[in-house]
Amino acid sequence: MKKVAIIIMSILLVLALSSCGKEPQTTLKCLCGASSHTTKGTAAPTDLTGNWKQINSGSDDSWQVATIEGSTITVSWISGNGDTESLYWAGSFKAPSKAVNEYAWTSRNDKEKTGGALLASSDDTKEFAYQYGVISYEVSALGTTTTIKLKKE
Numbered sequence: 001m002k003k004v005a006i007i008i009m010s011i012l013l014v015l016a017l018s019s020c021g022k023e024p025q026t027t028l029k030c031l032c033g034a035s036s037h038t039t040k041g042t043a044a045p046t047d048l049t050g051n052w053k054q055i056n057s058g059s060d061d062s063w064q065v066a067t068i069e070g071s072t073i074t075v076s077w078i079s080g081n082g083d084t085e086s087l088y089w090a091g092s093f094k095a096p097s098k099a100v101n102e103y104a105w106t107s108r109n110d111k112e113k114t115g116g117a118l119l120a121s122s123d124d125t126k127e128f129a130y131q132y133g134v135i136s137y138e139v140s141a142l143g144t145t146t147t148i149k150l151k152k153e
Helices: 002-018
Strands: 050-054 063-069 072-079 084-092 102-108 125-131 134-141 144-152
Touching (some): 063 084, 063 144, 084 102
Antiparallel strands (some): 050 063, 063 072, 072 084, 125 134
16 A cells, blocks of 8 residues: 555656646646746637627717627617617627637527517627627618627626
């Protein structure tokens, strides 16, 4: 039994010493005397979930907001300085699978939710883009197309 313990300790010692000078994949204390190592690994995927608010509305009392939760994105018109909310888009969302500064996805309209909403888009799909902390997409109404830009709250 003592020999098994010595073999296991020897293996652990070799592994710890062999990691000195390299960037370990975990946060184990190195026996080489270094106080710490920078861990190397894959960054977590970019998280777009949460609440987003329009940053380019040009109006003090109306703007758009979006909520990304799970596999859905919901966008609403806000008016009356926040007193009124009207559904604009309810659709699918596919999260990035890695850490990114830029990302795009095509959202499919959930027409069961938007079908009865007067100010909702009737488009089957909508293109969304994420770039360096801002989500953007186009909105068309009365022959005018505007690019909406949202920032996470």
